[in-house]
Amino acid sequence: MSYVTEQLLEDLREARTSKGFSQRDLSARSGVPQSHISKIESGGVDLRVSSLIALARVLDLELFLAPKKSITAINSIIRSSKGIQDEGEEILPAYRLDDDCDE
Amino acid sequence: MSYVTEQLLEDLREARTSKGFSQRDLSARSGVPQSHISKIESGGVDLRVSSLIALARVLDLELFLAPKKSITAINSIIRSSKGIQDEGEEILPAYRLDDDCDE
DNA sequence: AAAATTGATCTACCAATGCATATCAATATA
DNA sequence: TATATTGATATGCATTGGTAGATCAATTTT
Numbered sequence: 001m002s003y004v005t006e007q008l009l010e011d012l013r014e015a016r017t018s019k020g021f022s023q024r025d026l027s028a029r030s031g032v033p034q035s036h037i038s039k040i041e042s043g044g045v046d047l048r049v050s051s052l053i054a055l056a057r058v059l060d061l062e063l064f065l066a067p068k069k070s071i072t073a074i075n076s077i078i079r080s081s082k083g084i085q086d087e088g089e090e091i092l093p094a095y096r097l098d099d100d101c102d103e
Numbered sequence: 104m105s106y107v108t109e110q111l112l113e114d115l116r117e118a119r120t121s122k123g124f125s126q127r128d129l130s131a132r133s134g135v136p137q138s139h140i141s142k143i144e145s146g147g148v149d150l151r152v153s154s155l156i157a158l159a160r161v162l163d164l165e166l167f168l169a170p171k172k173s174i175t176a177i178n179s180i181i182r183s184s185k186g187i188q189d190e191g192e193e194i195l196p197a198y199r200l201d202d203d204c205d206e
Numbered sequence: 207a208a209a210a211t212t213g214a215t216c217t218a219c220c221a222a223t224g225c226a227t228a229t230c231a232a233t234a235t236a
Numbered sequence: 237t238a239t240a241t242t243g244a245t246a247t248g249c250a251t252t253g254g255t256a257g258a259t260c261a262a263t264t265t266t
Contacts, residue, residue: 064167070184
């Protein structure tokens with residue numbers, strides 16, 4: 001029901017929230033208006049590739065075009081890079097820094 | 104100098120030609136006009152994500168959003184899935200089927 | 207309770223995509 | 237040589253993204 005893949009939208013939103021960014025934060029850093037980001041994340045817009053790339057850059061993401069037959073291997077890599085096991089078991093850090101640490 | 108990443112455009116064109124599709128073939132299969140495909144491949148258009156996905160689907164490609172830190176690993180996988188060694192040495196098939204084989 | 211954040215929504219307006227169609231030069235094929 | 241294919245371009249037009257604001261309900265924070 002949306003122009004963009006659900007997965008793509010999920011990834012966008014997850015990357016944003018996991019960085020602790022609000023839509024307004026992302027807006028300030030990417031130049032894309034908050035109202036537009038809201039529409040994008042809700043799948044209500046068939047955004048242009050340049051916009052997607054602009055958002056991705058701020059979120060330390062990269063846009064890829066990969067052969068379908070390699071998607072499982074790639075997803076496995078992505079999951080592990082997020083610190084999540086293939087089984088779906090998340091690896092928790094041994095300790096956690098306080099809220100406001102400098103980077 | 105283009106809205107879309109050079110890499111993305113390269114991948115598109117390479118996938119098309121390696122499938123033996125002309126721009127008109129791709130147009131017929133994807134629904135995207137040939138004139139538009141031409142502009143897209145030359146980087147002269149900031150196309151919408153749905154268009155990119157439509158083209159990708161026909162070319163057996165998938166659009167991805169991956170963490171930057173995993174790009175090397177992913178590129179390695181993609182290269183190998185294309186039958187190319189990490190060193191850049193292409194692996195040739197042991198034999199080659201005739202031009203007009205059924206799939 | 208009061209103030210600040212957050213995401214969703216709305217209104218305009220402008221620029222650009224995307225579509226349909228046709229053409230053209232260059233190359234390949236009959 | 238005549239024909240067909242390929243990629244690049246051109247035009248006109250409708251649609252939609254994108255921007256710049258502002259507002260609002262729901263939470264959070266002070």
